[in-house]
Amino acid sequence: MPPFARLARVAGRGAFPALLLSLAALSILAAVLLPRDAATATQAPRAAPARPAVLDAFRWPMPAWMPPPPVPDDIAMTPDLVDLGRHLFYDARLSADGRTACASCHQQELAFSDGRQVAVGAHGTVGHRNSPSLANVGYMPTLTWANPHVTSLEFQALLPMFGTEPVEMGLAGHEAALFARLAADPYYAKAFPAAFPDRPAPDLYTITRALGAFQRTLISLNSPYDRATYAGETDAMSDAARRGQALFFDHRLECYHCHAGALFSDNLQTSRSPFPETGFHNTGLYNIGGTGAYPAGGHGLAEFTGVPSDMGRFRTPSLRNVAVTAPYMHDGAIATLEEVIRHYAAGGRTIPDGPHAGAGHRNPYRDSLIAGFDISDAEITDLVAFLESLTDQDFLTDPTFSDPWPDGHPARANRVMPLN
Amino acid sequence: MHMKRFLLGATAALVAGPALADMTIEIPFVAEIAGAPFACSGSYPGLGSTATTVQLLDFRLFVSAPHLIAVDGTRVPVALDQDGAWQIDTIALLDFEDGTGSCVNGTPQVNATLRGTVPEGAYRGLEFEVGVPFDWNHGDPASAPAPLNLTAMFWNWRGGYKFLKIEFAPVMAAGMNAAAKAHTEGAGHGGPGGWMLHLGSTMCAAPEPTTPPGEPCANPNRVAVTLPDFVPGTSIVVIDPAAVVAGADLTQNTPETSPGCMSFPNDPDCNAVLPRLGLAFNAFPAEGQQLVAMR
Numbered sequence: 001m002p003p004f005a006r007l008a009r010v011a012g013r014g015a016f017p018a019l020l021l022s023l024a025a026l027s028i029l030a031a032v033l034l035p036r037d038a039a040t041a042t043q044a045p046r047a048a049p050a051r052p053a054v055l056d057a058f059r060w061p062m063p064a065w066m067p068p069p070p071v072p073d074d075i076a077m078t079p080d081l082v083d084l085g086r087h088l089f090y091d092a093r094l095s096a097d098g099r100t101a102c103a104s105c106h107q108q109e110l111a112f113s114d115g116r117q118v119a120v121g122a123h124g125t126v127g128h129r130n131s132p133s134l135a136n137v138g139y140m141p142t143l144t145w146a147n148p149h150v151t152s153l154e155f156q157a158l159l160p161m162f163g164t165e166p167v168e169m170g171l172a173g174h175e176a177a178l179f180a181r182l183a184a185d186p187y188y189a190k191a192f193p194a195a196f197p198d199r200p201a202p203d204l205y206t207i208t209r210a211l212g213a214f215q216r217t218l219i220s221l222n223s224p225y226d227r228a229t230y231a232g233e234t235d236a237m238s239d240a241a242r243r244g245q246a247l248f249f250d251h252r253l254e255c256y257h258c259h260a261g262a263l264f265s266d267n268l269q270t271s272r273s274p275f276p277e278t279g280f281h282n283t284g285l286y287n288i289g290g291t292g293a294y295p296a297g298g299h300g301l302a303e304f305t306g307v308p309s310d311m312g313r314f315r316t317p318s319l320r321n322v323a324v325t326a327p328y329m330h331d332g333a334i335a336t337l338e339e340v341i342r343h344y345a346a347g348g349r350t351i352p353d354g355p356h357a358g359a360g361h362r363n364p365y366r367d368s369l370i371a372g373f374d375i376s377d378a379e380i381t382d383l384v385a386f387l388e389s390l391t392d393q394d395f396l397t398d399p400t401f402s403d404p405w406p407d408g409h410p411a412r413a414n415r416v417m418p419l420n
Numbered sequence: 421m422h423m424k425r426f427l428l429g430a431t432a433a434l435v436a437g438p439a440l441a442d443m444t445i446e447i448p449f450v451a452e453i454a455g456a457p458f459a460c461s462g463s464y465p466g467l468g469s470t471a472t473t474v475q476l477l478d479f480r481l482f483v484s485a486p487h488l489i490a491v492d493g494t495r496v497p498v499a500l501d502q503d504g505a506w507q508i509d510t511i512a513l514l515d516f517e518d519g520t521g522s523c524v525n526g527t528p529q530v531n532a533t534l535r536g537t538v539p540e541g542a543y544r545g546l547e548f549e550v551g552v553p554f555d556w557n558h559g560d561p562a563s564a565p566a567p568l569n570l571t572a573m574f575w576n577w578r579g580g581y582k583f584l585k586i587e588f589a590p591v592m593a594a595g596m597n598a599a600a601k602a603h604t605e606g607a608g609h610g611g612p613g614g615w616m617l618h619l620g621s622t623m624c625a626a627p628e629p630t631t632p633p634g635e636p637c638a639n640p641n642r643v644a645v646t647l648p649d650f651v652p653g654t655s656i657v658v659i660d661p662a663a664v665v666a667g668a669d670l671t672q673n674t675p676e677t678s679p680g681c682m683s684f685p686n687d688p689d690c691n692a693v694l695p696r697l698g699l700a701f702n703a704f705p706a707e708g709q710q711l712v713a714m715r
Contacts, residue, residue: 265571
């Protein structure tokens with residue numbers, strides 16, 4: 001490992017003024033000295049706001065070994081902003097039927113996924129996609145399963161609120177009523193001005209900024225794998241999980257080529273990334289009629305680029321907490337991790353009959369690294385044990401991320417939740 | 421243009437006086453395939469032992485420890501600009517793919533030069549390594565500074581980074597790679613949809629995949645490059661993998677091995693490849709490296 005002094009020396013960016021350089025070095029120093037669950041970082045290297053950098057200090061709920069997620073230049077992370085976002089996230093009044101909150105498809109116990117095959121929105125509208133986990137979502141350079149243009153959580157928040165195909169929260173055309181509803185709530189009457197002193201009312205800007213800020217704090221980096229890897233607690237992982245880890249990082253299975261790095265995804269942007277990285281792959285889930293086609297409405301990246309060979313390319317999901325986010329794939333088509341592994345072992349999924357029949361391993365757009373492999377049942381068991389070691393129980397139960405509304409409050413009284 | 425920048429830098433250093441007697445230097449690189457300029461939109465005929473037409477999916481490499489050779493024969497390290505993006509310590513990532521065309525999971529950002537300073541003087545000759553030095557190669561990519569935090573070049577923890585990532589996709593029909601046609605029925609490895617050249621250190625002893633090795637890997641696999649005729653400001657370094665893979669069949673992959681050559685000692689697909697990177701591979705002795713040239 002490079003010595004710390006070297007890291008500190010190179011942490012700043014050569015082009016930045018000396019002041020910012022030293023601020024960056026200080027923030028790294030602070031991150032190292034502070035307890036591992038309370039790293040602090042300024043945003044100095046990323047934005048150059050007029051206000052003093054010290055006001056930007058925000059205590060990220062995360063260990064020191066990982067850089068915080070990037071924050072858009074027009075946002076200063078503050079506890080007030082995050083708290084407001086948390087209340088909005090759990091508030092079913094953000095929907096047309098008064099029953100659908102963000103949390104209605106993103107439940108903490110399921111790492112902010114919903115356990116359903118595909119999402120269910122306002123008025124019981126069945127969606128098209130499996131609800132993705134929001135763990136570490138602030139590090140994702142693009143949001144949603146395949147849209148390359150949704151590059152901020154703030155922009156993404158508009159899609160479930162106002163989207164009509166499918167309806168998720170059903171607010172299209174109802175924003176004035178939404179703002180009035182929120183403004184009438186005693187909590188929001190104080191919380192919006194506290195978070196936005198210069199723009200104290202509920203509106204699209206403030207709502208989406210607050211939602212983005214809360215989601216950016218959903219950082220999950222304290223699984224048994226992390227405790228074994230970063231805290232030296234070798235007993236945190238079972239022997240089976242460690243055998244599975246060896247398989248995961250072995251070139252026979254090639255898992256790590258796409259599920260790379262701290263988030264186990266080749267999509268990553270941290271506050272120290274020089275630029276975002278994205279990865280979209282066709283894994284041979286379908287090959288309808290041997291043409292490479294995926295089911296209508298689920299063409300992946302091709303829907304947005306119009307490029308035929310982008311058929312079936314979806315964003316590589318993070319594997320953190322994957323054991324609690326079943327079912328799997330963009331359309332929830334695979335129920336268990338064991339079946340997912342068998343899908344990759346076969347180099348693609350074969351559907352023998354029905355409207356989606358086809359041999360996925362012959363999909364012409366399938367990623368070259370989905371080559372297939374031989375694997376024993378015992379090895380599958382070990383690999384699943386490794387994936388289970390990526391479950392961060394603290395994250396699933398952390399009261400910081402839980403529903404802030406009291407029982408019976410209008411924000412939650414009629415709210416539909418995936419579990420109970 | 422490079423010449424101009426070089427001279428400009430030298431002049432600036434002169435004007436600044438003896439206290440700043442360094443001159444800036446920019447070392448340009450180009451990527452080519454069998455002598456043709458590399459582009460993500462290109463296809464390249466005649467590659468490998470079966471003269472296959474290929475497109476490329478990726479073209480990136482780490483270089484490190486650049487030195488210029490002074491006219492008196494002294495090896496002088498190039499102090500790379502610490503730019504927070506492409507260069508760190510003595511290491512630089514060269515990135516020739518721009519995320520277009522067949523480079524489907526690439527980045528729009530490209531980087532084709534080394535930028536730094538050397539003491540003012542006359543130089544002829546350039547040396548560097550393709551690879552990441554041991555001290556940096558096995559750290560935690562999550563906390564590493566750029567460019568060592570780019571997932572595209574992560575390998576497995578124990579082995580460090582991919583030093584060289586050049587990926588070929590044999591073209592079977594217009595716009596379609598070979599994945600569908602070459603893949604055999606049933607489970608297990610079939611023919612490759614892509615033929616990946618990934619160079620990295622192997623046989624790095626460590627108790628877990630996530631533990632850095634305590635001592636150098638048995639096969640460090642860093643490629644030493646010496647270009648004695650390199651003239652700063654005039655010469656260009658050429659990276660061309662065609663000769664490296666000339667003895668490999670890019671349409672085939674040995675069953676139960678990684679697609680292409682990923683440096684692993686069990687993979688016969690590397691037999692004809694790693695020696696041409698100047699590296700011994702199992703029983704196959706090193707030849708002269710054929711990846712890097714200059715003009």
